[in-house]
Each structure stands twice: as C-alpha cells, then as structure tokens.
Amino acid sequence: MNRVKTGIPGFDSLVKGGLIEGSTILVSGRTGTGKTIFGLQFLYHGAVKHDDHGVFVTLETRPHLLRAQAMGFGWDLKNLEDEDKIIIIDAASSKAGLPTSEKFALKRGFDITSFAEEIYQAVDHCGAKRLVIDCLSGLGLRFSEPSEVRRELHRIGSLLNEMNVTSLFLSEALNTNRQSRADVEQFVTQGLVLLDLAEHNNELQRSLLVWKMQATPHSMKRHHFEIGQRGIKIL
Numbered sequence: 460m461n462r463v464k465t466g467i468p469g470f471d472s473l474v475k476g477g478l479i480e481g482s483t484i485l486v487s488g489r490t491g492t493g494k495t496i497f498g499l500q501f502l503y504h505g506a507v508k509h510d511d512h513g514v515f516v517t518l519e520t521r522p523h524l525l526r527a528q529a530m531g532f533g534w535d536l537k538n539l540e541d542e543d544k545i546i547i548i549d550a551a552s553s554k555a556g557l558p559t560s561e562k563f564a565l566k567r568g569f570d571i572t573s574f575a576e577e578i579y580q581a582v583d584h585c586g587a588k589r590l591v592i593d594c595l596s597g598l599g600l601r602f603s604e605p606s607e608v609r610r611e612l613h614r615i616g617s618l619l620n621e622m623n624v625t626s627l628f629l630s631e632a633l634n635t636n637r638q639s640r641a642d643v644e645q646f647v648t649q650g651l652v653l654l655d656l657a658e659h660n661n662e663l664q665r666s667l668l669v670w671k672m673q674a675t676p677h678s679m680k681r682h683h684f685e686i687g688q689r690g691i692k693i694l
Contacts (some may be wrong), residue, residue, distance in 0.1 A: 460674070462620065463511075463625045466504020473669055473678040474650075481623040482673075483616045483647060485595075487630045488654030493686055494629040494679065495528070497654070498591035501627055502691040503534040506544040513582045515587035516545025517642045518546045518597035522561055532690045546581045550574065554597065571611040574598070578615060582624060585593070590624050596631035609647070616647040649673040657673065670691065 462477030471477045488494050498515065505511035517525055522663060525547065526536045539545040552559035553567040563581055565574060582590065592598070598608060612628075621624050627650060651670040656663055665684050669677040683694045 464504070464509065465501050466508065467500055467691050468694065469682070470667075470691075473682065474672050475677065477674050478625055479649070479674060480625055481620045481628040482649045483619060483628060484650040484652060484655065484672075485628050485630055485648040487632045489632050489656065491631075492656045493684075493691060494631075494654060495525075495593055496532070496686060497652075498593055498627050498629055499525075499529050499534060500532075502545060502589055502591055503529065503536070503539070505654075507538050508543045510544075511588040512544050512546075512585040513591070514546045514548060514578065514585070514587045515643040516550060516590070516592045517576060518550045518554060518592070519594050521551045521555075521557070521559075522549050532688065534690075539657075543585050546585050546587070548577055548581055549648035564591075571598075573609055575611055575615050582619070582622065588624055589680070591629065592626070592644070593629040594631055612647045632648060646681045664678070669676055684689045 461480040462471075462475070463480050464477045465471055481649040486494050486497050491582040497500045502515055515525070522529070529536045529598055536545055536547070540547065546563055547561065547565070548684050549559050549561040551559070552566050553569060556567060563577065565577055578590070581587065595612075611669060616626070632653070650672040653668045654666070657666070658664075665682050665686065666681050668681050669679075685692055
C-alpha cells in the first residue's frame with residue numbers, strides 16, 4: 460500500500476507514514492484553525508519534493524490572495540503554475556460575482572456538474588496526483604439539494620481514487636461537537652482530521668486530532684501544533 464507524504468513535519472508518523480495513495484481525506488475545523496495552510500503545504504510539498512503535480516480548487520479565497528498567503532511561508536505557487544506543476548481553479552470570483560483573468564475558472568452561476576468537469580480537466584491537464592478543495596462548506600451552501608452535492612462529491616471522490624489522486628477536502632466546522640457543516644466524511648471520504656483552536660490559561664493553543672483513517676492504524680491522541688514561518692509543524 461503506497462503512502463503519500465504530506466510535507467507537514469510530525470504528521471505522517473500519526474498515520475503510519477503518510478496518507479494512503481488515492482484516498483480522500485476531510486480536514487475540518489473552525490475559521491482560523493489552519494485548514495487552508497494545511498492544504499497548501501500538502502500541495503506545495505508534493506510538487507517540490509516529490510514531483511507530484513497538484514490542483515487547488517478555491518471556493519472562498521481569490522487566487523491572488525491565496526498566492527500571497529502561500530508566499531508568506533516561502534511557497535512560490537506562481538512559479539509552479541508556470542511550470543504546470545500546480546493549477547489553481549478559481550471558483551471564488553464567480554461565487555462573489557467578480558470577473559477573473561485566471562486560466563482555470565468556473566463561470567458565474569456554475570452548477571455541481573460543471574464544478575466536477577473543471578476538476579477532471581485540470582487533473583488531466585497537469586497529470587495531478589494531489590488535489591485540494593477549499594472549502595467544501597462553500598460548495599454545499601451554494602445548492603439547495605444536499606443529496607445532489609453528496610452524489611456528485613461521491614462521484615468526484617471515486618474517480619480521483621481510480622486515478623490515484625490523493626485529495627484533501629477542507630470543510631468548515633460549526634462547533635467542537637460537530638465535525639463538519641454537512642457531515643461529508645460519512646459518504647465521500649476515507650479519513651477525517653480535526654483542527655482546533657482553543658483558549659487555555661489565557662492563551663490560544665492549536666491542536667489536531669486524527670478522528671478516523673480507514674485501513675490505517677493512527678494516533679488516538681490530541682496533538683498540539685504551531686504555524687510558523689514554514690507552515691504547520693506538529694509539536
């Protein structure tokens with residue numbers, strides 16, 4: 460069983476050496492817990508260290524802001540995009556009703572089918588082995604029929620698995636008692652990682668919990684982590 464290194468120091472040892480190749484993992488947490496950074500670090504590390512091309516689908520943050528956020532950690536996405544090693548699909552601009560000059564972008568009023576088709580085209584274009592969708596919650600809130608979203612996400616996840624594309628689906632958590640806004644992990648993902656940010660002794664502390672990971676022994680403990688100059692690091 461092949462393992463995919465995440466590029467997050469200390470994380471791979473929690474899941475027996477890395478994520479299972481072709482699996483889809485849900486990363487869930489409230490605003491500010493580090494979900495987007497987790498996804499960017501996974502994608503950037505794959506492209507730079509393992510020549511794993513990747514696709515980042517952004518539903519919340521416009522691409523120029525995403526590139527700036529990544530550059531803050533020394534991750535030059537634009538250079539990798541120019542080399543066709545990373546593709547950013549802009550779904551945020553159309554969702555906000557704003558124009559975009561991005562090469563890969565969804566049109567205003569896009570539906571779940573066109574969303575899936577754009578992903579397939581991008582994966583095929585660059586031969587992607589890693590994919591990140593940020594944020595799944597934004598996609599679910601866009602459509603009135605949750606069953607439609609579930610059905611299409613299940614189809615996307617199944618196809619990515621067949622193509623051996625290892626994927627992170629990022630999702631907003633409502634509170635500490637609920638893993639994600641739509642309980643997506645129950646029907647489309649093989650693993651669930653919870654990120655948390657809580658106050659302790661008048662200080663905010665970040666922590667991570669591997670809630671489930673199919674076919675993989677994993678840590679059952681809560682682990683603290685920090686976000687430093689080079690991204691996320693498990694303490």
